[in-house]
Structure formats: C-alpha cells, structure tokens
Amino acid sequence: MELSERKLKILQAIITDYVTCAEPVGSRSIAKKFDLGISPATIRNEMSDLEEMGYLTHPHTSAGRVPSDKAYRLYVNTLMMKTHLTKVEKNIISNRLKSNVSEFELRIKDAASILSEITNLTSFALTPTKNDDVLKFIKLLPVDQKTVILMIVSSKGKITNTALKISVPFNNDNLELLSKNMTYNYQGRTINEVLKDSIIKDVHLDISAMSLLADNVMPNFMKTLEEMLNVNLYMEGLTNIFNIPEYNDLKKAKQFLEMLDKKEELTKRMLEREDGIIVTIGEENLDETMKDCTVITATYHIDGKPVGKIGVIGPTRMKYDEVTSIMExxxxxxxxxxxxxCKEGDEEEND
Amino acid sequence: MELSERKLKILQAIITDYVTCAEPVGSRSIAKKFDLGISPATIRNEMSDLEEMGYLTHPHTSAGRVPSDKAYRLYVNTLMMKTHLTKVEKNIISNRLKSNVSEFELRIKDAASILSEITNLTSFALTPTKNDDVLKFIKLLPVDQKTVILMIVSSKGKITNTALKISVPFNNDNLELLSKNMTYNYQGRTINEVLKDSIIKDVHLDISAMSLLADNVMPNFMKTLEEMLNVNLYMEGLTNIFNIPEYNDLKKAKQFLEMLDKKEELTKRMLEREDGIIVTIGEENLDETMKDCTVITATYHIDGKPVGKIGVIGPTRMKYDEVTSIMExxxxxxxxxxxxxCKEGDEEEND
DNA sequence: TGTTAGCACTCATCTTTCTCGAGTGCTAAT
DNA sequence: ATTAGCACTCGAGAAAGATGAGTGCTAACA
Structure with missing residues (x-):
C-alpha cells in the first residue's frame, strides 16, 4: 500500500491533534477540526489503512487512533515544518543567555533552565568535554607556608585550581621553576595525552629538593586533570512531567524520575549521541527505560567545535517542530x- | 489530665509502631506487640485520653490512632533515645567522606548523597556561607594578549577565578602592580565589607594606564565577589519519596517535589535555621508547603565555626532517633x- | 470505484451498590 | 480500676450497571 497525499494529510492531522490534546483521535473529530473535504467514514477507512501500515495504533476497539513511533519518525523527517520562533521567544532566549553570570558552568545550567521553561519538558545540559582541550599553562602559587595553589589553564579557557598541602619546604623560586618546567612539558598536549602517556608522567628535575616538591605536586596534578575530564550533567524542569498526561500515574512518574536519577548512565548515553539536532523516538532509544520517551539533543560549539550538548526528554507525544526549532x-x-x-587565544609563553 | 508513666509508654509504643508500619495503630495490635501487661480495652481508654490531650488523632471512627505533631515533639524532646550507629554504618560514612575527590563542593554534595542513602529520605546540603570569610590575596595572571585570569583566594581556602577579556594593553608588571595594590586594599576584609563599603570600591592609581586597567578589572572583581557569596544547595534522593506511603499519591508527590524545586526559597529558609541539630515537625514549619513534613538540619564546621548545613526532609512519620544520630x-x-x-593558615604577604 | 450514511457492537470509564473487616466506644461484669 | 463482650462505624475494595465515544461493517449513492 502506498502513502497517498490524502493519507499523509490525515496522518498529519491526527498527529497535530494528538500532540496537543493527548487523547486518541477519532474520525469524527478529524473531519470536524480539519477541513479535509471528506467524511468521517472515509477517514475511518484511511485510518484503518494507516494502522495496517504501522503508522497508527489502537488502544482498544472503541478508542480513537494514536500515532506510532513510526508516524512521529515520518513526521519529523518529512511532514514537519520548521516553526519560526516569535520575537518574544527569541528575546527571552537571547536576553537570558546574555548572562550576568560570569561562571561558565552556571550559564550552561541556565541554558537548560531556559529550555525547560519554554518547552515545558525536562531538559538537561552537558558541560563541555575536554577530550581535545590542550593545556596552556600550569602555575603554582604560594598561599601560606604549607599550602600551594595548583592552577591549570587549558586552551578553551577552562581554569581549574586546587589548594594543595605540601609537606616539604618550598619557596617562590621553587614553585616558579616547577611551574615553568611543568608548563614546558605539558603545554600543547591534551589532557588525555598527559594522563595516558606514562612516559611523561614524571617531571624530572636535577635538584633533589625540587624533585621532592614535584613528588608532592604530581599526584594532585594528575588527579586534577582527571577531574577536569569530568562532564557535568545539569537537569532542569523535573517537575514538569507532572503536567504531562502520559505521566499522570504514580508508577510512570516514578519510573521516569528514577531513570533520570541515574546521572552517570544518562551522561554516558548522551555523550554517545551524534552532533547536531538528534531526535530519537520511543523504540529508537537504545535504553530500555526510555522506550516510551523521545529524546532530542542539540550541540553547542566552542571555537567552532561541538563540545557539549543540551537536550530534552519527554513523552513521544511532543511538539517536534517547536521543540527542535527552539533547540536549534x-x-x-x-x-x-x-x-x-573564548575566541582565538592560543599564543604561547606569557608567564 | 496528666501524662502518667503508662500513658507515656503507650504513646511511645504507638509512635514506634506507626513509624515503622505507617498504618494507624489499633489497641489490639499494641497489646499484642508490646508487653505492657494491660488489655486492649484499657489501652483504648488511655488512647482516648491521649487523643483528648492532643497527642493522637483519629482519621475516622473505625481506624486506629496516629501520633500528632505534638506527640512527635514530645518524643523528640524527651522520649527518644539516641541510637548507636553500627560499625558498618559508621564505616560507610567515614569511608565515603574520605573522598578521593579534591573538589570542595563535590564533597559536600557527596555528604548529602550519603545522608539520603542511609536514611532513605530526601536530603540536601548547603555549601558554606562566606559572609565572614576574609580575602587573603588577589592575583591577576596573564593568559594571552587580551585575557587575564582574576584569582581571589579567601582565608577559608576558597579559590575563585574568572577569565577576563581586557580591552586595554597590559603587561606583566602592570598586572603584578595591580594585584599587589588590590591585595593591599582588600586583604583581611570580608567579602561583604568590600562589596558594601563603596569608599574602597575603587583602586586609585597614579599612572593613567594602570587606572584604565583597573577600570577593566574592578567591575568583574565585584561581580566575582558577589558570586562568591552565593550558597549552593545540593539535593539528593528526590526519588526516595516514591517509596514513602505518605506520598503514594500523585498529587502529594507532585506537591512535595515542586516544593523542593524552589531552591532559592528553600536555601533561604534553611539558612535562617539555627545551628546544631534542629528538628521542625509538621505545623512547626513556617513554610505553608512544609506543614506536613519534618525537616531536620545539622551544621558542619570549618575552623570551628558553623558555616554550612546538611539536612533531610520527609514525612513527619520518620525514625527521629536514627536520623538525628546519623546526622550528628x-x-x-x-x-x-x-x-x-583548611586548618590555620592565616599568614600574610606571600606573593 | 470511491464515498458516505446508518447501525450494531465494543470497551474503557464513571457511578453506584454491596460486602468485609479492623477498630472503636460503651456497658456490664470482675 | 480493669476487662470481656458486643453493637456500631466507616473506609477500602469488589461487583454490577450505565454511559458514550468510536469503530467496523454493510448497503446505498454518485
């Protein structure tokens, strides 16, 4: 059987209606709401065909039709049109992103916040992966007689520092020398390289006092690098699901929230996804617990490279056109x- | 009427039973489970008295009794005994706190995590307030020709830094001089003082080039200080409520989660609470939305001063003895x- | 041959009724 | 003062019935 123009129109009508009303759609209501010029009976016949073709399902005999994952897939791929955000919406987004917050992570969290507010779905944001972020310089700064701050700056402007308790005596010159030495050794290398390549794991220094200091610093340096690789996941709008009919049931809501509670797993799954706007509908999701959800992710860039993701999770019934447009x-x-x-900025040697 | 020894015993029995079973307690089951040496009928009479006195309530005629907030208050104040944590529990706590995580905030978050896991309640942790944290030193470090890192170290070892884009030319000497100047001006002052005292908001420098640089840096310095004052709230074990009979109802669960979603408000409320172990039961909570919850908070210290809080939120029916012991x-x-x-460490002048 | 009106049939949902049993409160006996 | 006995209450859950939206089929129509 083929998908005639008319079948497509009917399918689109059903999806449009179902997405807003969340109730199985009957032939009569389609005939009334959409001016297709055909009677309910005809629509019924077509619906029956569409069901046979796998685009619609039937909760039970006397209920209307519900679009299947396959129908949503068709809709997303070919039927749906990009919606234009209103000026108001655009303004909300850009104003809120214009952040009066200087902290990087907070802004990413904020993006997730905006997303959940506009879509009324549960949203998340992943902080950038620093896999191919290269080290720019390393600096040790004295705080007091036992404490040193280890500061690591990477090319993407990510700064990390840790206060270290040092058990051996040191002075400014020591620290300065070690800083330069470490910078010289690791500059331009990715964090992964430094961590994996055991050859360069030790800084060899002639003076034994310096070597002791290095012994104190290096383990923490490595630990800090490892932490720099961590990706954070922020979730927003968790309680939005309570307003979604699909989850108007304690068990469902519980399952949903418990799924989202496993943040490490979720993070992993999301990192695996390709770049750009990616929509996975229901059964398309590899994760068993997400088989009745739709996940949409989008990528944000730094220096032109895709480094992090934002996304929404919701029922398969969602306004794909609006949500994808907003996310884009x-x-x-x-x-x-x-x-x-974070533009340009890759000069060398400046401390 | 007076609370006889026997009435107290019965009340305690009812609380003990209700806290574990979550079902209204009948006279017969008390007589059976607790060896009080009196018959159900006698217990019924006493219960009737206890109800009159406000310690018990009656969902309906044919149901057993449920302890009131007043009963829990009595229990917490006088009846309850401190439970001793088992070695296993103690080990879990101390091992997990022995953190292989260097980042400060993560460890606080982790504490909340432990708390929710052990109590099966929803827990939270507040990061330290930095109200009386004094600035130790300020340092500006060059990254590239347009970027400078502003680093602020406070006495409690809190380090913050921001990358600043600078629109005027600068060199190492400039930065060094400005760093020293700022450190000299603000060292030893609390963040609040620096923020409020408009007199010292400007760093006055003779050389005009330096003055321009300072103009670039100061607004961001102030902004960063403001951000340093922020207290973060971490919540853990949100989905635990789904295992609590009291919230076995979509509406209740929704209300609960939505209450916790208002993080700013919650943070404020929790900051207002006194130090030490504080228990507020049901109606005792000022917040309307918490009138059927119990909140317990405890304080953690840095340098002997109470600076942050951890807490749990749950139904008024909870194991007060265990939870408070764990939190302590x-x-x-x-x-x-x-x-x-973070011990000692208050020396001056070291950069 | 495609479209439509008509009608019997289905089945989830809502409401009502009924039954069951845990637990009380009262009374009278100990 | 305590307790046994018994009638009474009332929520919870099951069973039965009513409702109505929506289908699927058939036969008539263009």
Missing amino acids: YLSENLSSAFQLE | YLSENLSSAFQLE
Whole structure:
C-alpha cells in the first residue's frame, strides 16, 4: 500500500491533534477540526489503512487512533515544518543567555533552565568535554607556608585550581621553576595525552629538593586533570512531567524520575549521541527505560567545535517542530555566547 | 489530665509502631506487640485520653490512632533515645567522606548523597556561607594578549577565578602592580565589607594606564565577589519519596517535589535555621508547603565555626532517633574532614 | 470505484451498590 | 480500676450497571 497525499494529510492531522490534546483521535473529530473535504467514514477507512501500515495504533476497539513511533519518525523527517520562533521567544532566549553570570558552568545550567521553561519538558545540559582541550599553562602559587595553589589553564579557557598541602619546604623560586618546567612539558598536549602517556608522567628535575616538591605536586596534578575530564550533567524542569498526561500515574512518574536519577548512565548515553539536532523516538532509544520517551539533543560549539550538548526528554507525544526549532536557536545562541569570550587565544609563553 | 508513666509508654509504643508500619495503630495490635501487661480495652481508654490531650488523632471512627505533631515533639524532646550507629554504618560514612575527590563542593554534595542513602529520605546540603570569610590575596595572571585570569583566594581556602577579556594593553608588571595594590586594599576584609563599603570600591592609581586597567578589572572583581557569596544547595534522593506511603499519591508527590524545586526559597529558609541539630515537625514549619513534613538540619564546621548545613526532609512519620544520630555523626565527620585541609593558615604577604 | 450514511457492537470509564473487616466506644461484669 | 463482650462505624475494595465515544461493517449513492 502506498502513502497517498490524502493519507499523509490525515496522518498529519491526527498527529497535530494528538500532540496537543493527548487523547486518541477519532474520525469524527478529524473531519470536524480539519477541513479535509471528506467524511468521517472515509477517514475511518484511511485510518484503518494507516494502522495496517504501522503508522497508527489502537488502544482498544472503541478508542480513537494514536500515532506510532513510526508516524512521529515520518513526521519529523518529512511532514514537519520548521516553526519560526516569535520575537518574544527569541528575546527571552537571547536576553537570558546574555548572562550576568560570569561562571561558565552556571550559564550552561541556565541554558537548560531556559529550555525547560519554554518547552515545558525536562531538559538537561552537558558541560563541555575536554577530550581535545590542550593545556596552556600550569602555575603554582604560594598561599601560606604549607599550602600551594595548583592552577591549570587549558586552551578553551577552562581554569581549574586546587589548594594543595605540601609537606616539604618550598619557596617562590621553587614553585616558579616547577611551574615553568611543568608548563614546558605539558603545554600543547591534551589532557588525555598527559594522563595516558606514562612516559611523561614524571617531571624530572636535577635538584633533589625540587624533585621532592614535584613528588608532592604530581599526584594532585594528575588527579586534577582527571577531574577536569569530568562532564557535568545539569537537569532542569523535573517537575514538569507532572503536567504531562502520559505521566499522570504514580508508577510512570516514578519510573521516569528514577531513570533520570541515574546521572552517570544518562551522561554516558548522551555523550554517545551524534552532533547536531538528534531526535530519537520511543523504540529508537537504545535504553530500555526510555522506550516510551523521545529524546532530542542539540550541540553547542566552542571555537567552532561541538563540545557539549543540551537536550530534552519527554513523552513521544511532543511538539517536534517547536521543540527542535527552539533547540536549534538556543544552541546556536549558546555557541555564540561562548564565542565572544573564548575566541582565538592560543599564543604561547606569557608567564 | 496528666501524662502518667503508662500513658507515656503507650504513646511511645504507638509512635514506634506507626513509624515503622505507617498504618494507624489499633489497641489490639499494641497489646499484642508490646508487653505492657494491660488489655486492649484499657489501652483504648488511655488512647482516648491521649487523643483528648492532643497527642493522637483519629482519621475516622473505625481506624486506629496516629501520633500528632505534638506527640512527635514530645518524643523528640524527651522520649527518644539516641541510637548507636553500627560499625558498618559508621564505616560507610567515614569511608565515603574520605573522598578521593579534591573538589570542595563535590564533597559536600557527596555528604548529602550519603545522608539520603542511609536514611532513605530526601536530603540536601548547603555549601558554606562566606559572609565572614576574609580575602587573603588577589592575583591577576596573564593568559594571552587580551585575557587575564582574576584569582581571589579567601582565608577559608576558597579559590575563585574568572577569565577576563581586557580591552586595554597590559603587561606583566602592570598586572603584578595591580594585584599587589588590590591585595593591599582588600586583604583581611570580608567579602561583604568590600562589596558594601563603596569608599574602597575603587583602586586609585597614579599612572593613567594602570587606572584604565583597573577600570577593566574592578567591575568583574565585584561581580566575582558577589558570586562568591552565593550558597549552593545540593539535593539528593528526590526519588526516595516514591517509596514513602505518605506520598503514594500523585498529587502529594507532585506537591512535595515542586516544593523542593524552589531552591532559592528553600536555601533561604534553611539558612535562617539555627545551628546544631534542629528538628521542625509538621505545623512547626513556617513554610505553608512544609506543614506536613519534618525537616531536620545539622551544621558542619570549618575552623570551628558553623558555616554550612546538611539536612533531610520527609514525612513527619520518620525514625527521629536514627536520623538525628546519623546526622550528628555525619556532620561531625564532615567538619573534621574539612578541618584537615583548611586548618590555620592565616599568614600574610606571600606573593 | 470511491464515498458516505446508518447501525450494531465494543470497551474503557464513571457511578453506584454491596460486602468485609479492623477498630472503636460503651456497658456490664470482675 | 480493669476487662470481656458486643453493637456500631466507616473506609477500602469488589461487583454490577450505565454511559458514550468510536469503530467496523454493510448497503446505498454518485
């Protein structure tokens, strides 16, 4: 059987209706709401065909039709049109992203926040992966007689520091020398390289006092590098699911929230996804617990490279057109927000 | 009417039973489970008295009795005995706090995590307030020709830094001079003082080039200080409520989660609470949305000063003895974990 | 041949009724 | 003062019935 123009129109009508009303759609209501020029009976026949073809399902005999995952897939791939965000929506997004917050992570969290507010879905944001982030310089700063701050700056402007308790005596010159030595050794290498390549794991220094200091610093340096690789996951709008009919049931809501509670797993799954706007609908999700959800992710960029993701999770019944449009706009805006701060900047040797 | 010894015993029995079973307690089951040497009929009479006195309530005629907030209050104040944590529990707590995580905030979050896992309640942790944290030194470090890192170290070892884009030319000497100047001006002052005292908001420098640089740096310095004052709230074990009979109802669960979603408000409320182990039961909570919850908070210390809080939120029916004991042990452990890292250290002038 | 009206049939949902039993409160006996 | 006995209450859950949206089929129509 083929998908005639009319079948497509009917399918689109059903999806449109179901997405907003969340109730199985009957032939009569389609005939009334959409001016297709055909009677309920005809629509019924077509619906029956569409069901046979796998685009619709039937909760039970006397209920209307519900779009299947396959139908949503078709809709996303070919039927749906990009919606244009209103100026108001655009303004909300760009204004809120124009952040009066200087902290990087907070802004990413904020992006997730905006996303959940506009879509009324549960959203998340992943902080950038630093896999191919190269070290720029390493600096040790004295705090007091036993404490040193280890500061690591990477090319993407990520700064990390840790206060270290040092058990051996040291002075400014020592620290300065070690800083330079470490910078010289690790500059331009990715964090992964430094961590994996055991050859360069030790800084060899002639003076024994310095060597002792290095012994104190190196384990913490490595630990800090490891922590730099961590990706954070922020979730927002968790309670939104209570307003979604699909989860109007304690068990379902519980399952949903418990799924999202496993943050490490979720993070892993999301990192695996390709770049760009990716939509996975129901059964398409590899994760068993997500088989009745739709996940949409978008990528944001720093220095033109995709480094992090934002996304939404919700029922398969969602306004795909609106949500994807919003995410596209939001991720682009987020990228350019970072662009302003983190542009170019790869000069060498400046401390 | 007076609370005879026997009435207290019965009340205690009812509380003990209700706290574990979550079902209204009948006279017969008390007589059976607790060897009080009196018959159900006698217990019924006493129960009737206890109800009159406000310690018990009656969902309906044919149901057993349920302890009131007043009963729990009595229990917490006088009836309850401190439970001793088992070695296993103690080990779990101290091992997990022995953190292989260097980042300060993560460890606090981890404490909340432990708390929710052991109590099966929803827990939270507040990061330290930095109200009376004094600035130790300020340092500006060059990254590239347009970027400078502003680093602020406070006495409690809190380090913050921000990458600043600078629109005027600068060199190492400039930065060094400005760093020293700022350190000299703000060292030893609390963040609040620096923020409020408008007199010292500007660093006055003779050389005009330096003045321009300072103009670039100061707004960000102030912004960063403001952000340093922020207290973070971490919540853990949100989905635990789904295992609590009291919230076995979509509406209740929703209300609960939505209450916790208002993080700013919650943070404020929790900061207002006194130090030490504080228990507020049901109606005792000022917040309307918490009138059927119990909140317990404990304080952790840095340098002997109470600076942050951990807490649990759950139904008024909870194991007060266990939970408070756990929280006491946990908060003490958390304090001493920080003690190790943040001890003394108040020397001056070292950069 | 495609479209439509008509009608019997289905089945989830809502409401009502009924039954069951845990637990009380009262009374009278100990 | 305590307790046994018994009638009474009332929520919870099961069973039965009513409702109505929506289908699927058939036969008539263009």
